[in-house]
Amino acid sequence: MHRILVVEDDERLASVLYKGLIGEGFSVTMATDAEKGFELFQSVKFDLILTDLVLPGEDGIELCKKIRREGPDIPILMLTALGTTDDKLVGFDVGADDYLVKPFDFRELFARIKSLLRRKMAGADSSLQEELRYADLLVHLSQKKVIRSEMEILLTPKEFNLLVFLLRNPEQILSREEIAKEVWGLEFDTGTNFIDVYINYLRKKIDKPFEIQLIQTRPGMGFILQKP
Amino acid sequence: MKIQLRITLLFTALSAAILLVFMLLIYFFSSQNRTEDFFNTIEAEAVTKVSLLKESGLSPEILQTLYKNNRDQILEVEVAIYNQNFALLYHDDVEVDLVKETDSLLQEIRDKGKVRWKQQELQVSGFVHPVGSQTYLVTAAALDRQGFKNLDNLKNTMAFLGLGGIVFLYLIGRYFSKKSLEPVGELSAEAQKITAKNLHLRLREGPDEIGQLAATFNSMLERLETSFQAQQQFVSYLGHEIQTPLAAIRGDLELTLEKNQSNPEIYHVLESLLADSQTLSKLCGDLIDLAKANYDKSIIQFAKVSMEALILDLVGELLRQQPEAKIHLSFEEKEDEFPQIMANPYLLSIAIKNLLENSLKYSSNGSCQVILRNEEKCLVLQVKDQGIGIPEEDQQRIFEPFYRGKNKGFAKGTGVGLTLVKRIADLHKTSISIDSEIGMGTTVTIRFPIG
Numbered sequence A: 001m002h003r004i005l006v007v008e009d010d011e012r013l014a015s016v017l018y019k020g021l022i023g024e025g026f027s028v029t030m031a032t033d034a035e036k037g038f039e040l041f042q043s044v045k046f047d048l049i050l051t052d053l054v055l056p057g058e059d060g061i062e063l064c065k066k067i068r069r070e071g072p073d074i075p076i077l078m079l080t081a082l083g084t085t086d087d088k089l090v091g092f093d094v095g096a097d098d099y100l101v102k103p104f105d106f107r108e109l110f111a112r113i114k115s116l117l118r119r120k121m122a123g124a125d126s127s128l129q130e131e132l133r134y135a136d137l138l139v140h141l142s143q144k145k146v147i148r149s150e151m152e153i154l155l156t157p158k159e160f161n162l163l164v165f166l167l168r169n170p171e172q173i174l175s176r177e178e179i180a181k182e183v184w185g186l187e188f189d190t191g192t193n194f195i196d197v198y199i200n201y202l203r204k205k206i207d208k209p210f211e212i213q214l215i216q217t218r219p220g221m222g223f224i225l226q227k228p
Numbered sequence B: 001m002k003i004q005l006r007i008t009l010l011f012t013a014l015s016a017a018i019l020l021v022f023m024l025l026i027y028f029f030s031s032q033n034r035t036e037d038f039f040n041t042i043e044a045e046a047v048t049k050v051s052l053l054k055e056s057g058l059s060p061e062i063l064q065t066l067y068k069n070n071r072d073q074i075l076e077v078e079v080a081i082y083n084q085n086f087a088l089l090y091h092d093d094v095e096v097d098l099v100k101e102t103d104s105l106l107q108e109i110r111d112k113g114k115v116r117w118k119q120q121e122l123q124v125s126g127f128v129h130p131v132g133s134q135t136y137l138v139t140a141a142a143l144d145r146q147g148f149k150n151l152d153n154l155k156n157t158m159a160f161l162g163l164g165g166i167v168f169l170y171l172i173g174r175y176f177s178k179k180s181l182e183p184v185g186e187l188s189a190e191a192q193k194i195t196a197k198n199l200h201l202r203l204r205e206g207p208d209e210i211g212q213l214a215a216t217f218n219s220m221l222e223r224l225e226t227s228f229q230a231q232q233q234f235v236s237y238l239g240h241e242i243q244t245p246l247a248a249i250r251g252d253l254e255l256t257l258e259k260n261q262s263n264p265e266i267y268h269v270l271e272s273l274l275a276d277s278q279t280l281s282k283l284c285g286d287l288i289d290l291a292k293a294n295y296d297k298s299i300i301q302f303a304k305v306s307m308e309a310l311i312l313d314l315v316g317e318l319l320r321q322q323p324e325a326k327i328h329l330s331f332e333e334k335e336d337e338f339p340q341i342m343a344n345p346y347l348l349s350i351a352i353k354n355l356l357e358n359s360l361k362y363s364s365n366g367s368c369q370v371i372l373r374n375e376e377k378c379l380v381l382q383v384k385d386q387g388i389g390i391p392e393e394d395q396q397r398i399f400e401p402f403y404r405g406k407n408k409g410f411a412k413g414t415g416v417g418l419t420l421v422k423r424i425a426d427l428h429k430t431s432i433s434i435d436s437e438i439g440m441g442t443t444v445t446i447r448f449p450i451g
Helices: A011-023 A034-043 A060-070 A106-124 A157-168 A176-184 A194-206 B003-054 B060-070 B103-112 B145-192 B209-259 B264-293 B307-321 B345-362 B417-427
Strands: A003-007 A027-031 A048-052 A076-081 A098-102 A131-134 A137-140 A145-148 A151-153 A215-218 A222-225 B078-082 B088-091 B114-119 B122-131 B134-142 B303-305 B326-332 B341-343 B367-375 B378-385 B431-437 B441-449
Touching (some): A011 A106, A011 B209, A034 A060, A098 B209, A106 A176, A157 A222, A176 A194, B003 B078, B003 B134, B003 B145, B103 B122, B103 B134, B264 B417, B307 B326, B307 B367, B341 B345, B345 B417, B345 B441
Parallel strands (some): A003 A027, A048 A076
Antiparallel strands (some): A131 A137, A215 A222, B378 B441
């Protein structure tokens, strides 16, 4: 059973979250402010942290930063409300893995929690691993740094997740559905060329400036990270 | 006209008018005095001649010779003397008779005792002058050459000084108005530094009128700052304090909905409650965004934004909310990559999201196309659908707040989305064009200037 820490000061929302998450089969611990949340994080081992952005005293961003210093790989999902974030979360470099705008769909909340947990599990076998490497491509997981041929490449969080997924499954054909599910938590039919365009966009950053093209298309099947 | 120039001109005109009035008065009185003095002078001269003739017994010929010899050099008065019966007793020069003494004229002199008049430039005086037992009627006439010359000189001097004075007054006026308006300029320069970003700044106050004006401005700024903060607080209050209970309501509804799938009555009630709360939170979110987009431009931060990354993140998010949406992306970059544009990423993504949601909502099969291409000097974004189209009469009005066109029965909406899109486009100095045909679909085009 996965243990989830919920940091939310609004009693009503906290109780609904508690009910909903228990109903989904999680073990849930509640905290009403960032200080209590951080204490709990230090004493109990959680699989995921769900925190509100606006909290009395220290806010969710502070909490995120503190937790990141101690446990760089615990997934953090942040709840935000429009108008309170002052555009800070657009770049999303506060250390949370994902965020959800209030009010949200509970099914979506559960889907995201499961997607974060699945990603954590996937990384668990290699969780001791600090780096992923393929050919001359190197990714520092905790620093979220991408380097190819000694050149640093700047990626958005989503691009980074996509690249990590490819690096964790090198030389395997990955279907669009797999990528969509793993990276975006999406269950979609093929009515959109979204994944193709995204891969193309990632290629421009990862492959285009270099001689060897690592991300390749397998028509009708998907994509593969492979040396030609 | 600038106030400084106006004050200068007004000052110059007023003081020039005063100067002119004084000069006219001086001239007028000088002229009066000259006339009066000259009459007195010629009368005295005539009296002298009478006494020379009648008392000293000087011969008339000598006097006439003296007169003829002198009249071109010095002031000479032509004198004629009559007795009581109007008979001519003496005349300085009968051939050049300046004054035609008629009987009626002499009569008038005798009756009034003294008559003064002007004959062209000549001044003439006729008066009764007793010598011993005899009484004479004397006329004296002369031209006041020196007097007129002096008057002329006075006129020239005053004209010269007057013109010079006006120039001088203008310069003084300019200096004076500049000096008196300097504090206003300083005030306006100070006030210009205060924008929405630093509304806490205040103007320097002082004891004078300008200082009082600054104090008035400051109290106005105080109120402005308060209401500005109130607006921002309201927006974040709306954001957090309303969305949080809404989130709780929706969570509860969703959880209860799942438990009551077997009871259709409760299920349908809960379902419509859930739909209502979704509408409410969408409207709330739209209003918050609209309020943010209405902030002063100076507090909205612009940064270099990659349009591709922004659209991709947005579409990923949208697909998560609407997994059934068929969004086709066409990034038609040429050789070189898409240039980055200066934008506020949050507001820009709100605008594009609204366009996409609209397209999906009003398209017949839940599909739309996003086209991004670079043209010369601009980046073109198009959102295209094959939906029901927008009636022509609505096309102009759909950007108005809370306006919902003929298609409102087709899908739910708050009437805020496109207003927001327009406002955000304005903030980014771009223009939106709509190309739509009923039953064929709609294409919305936004052109972002590069560089």
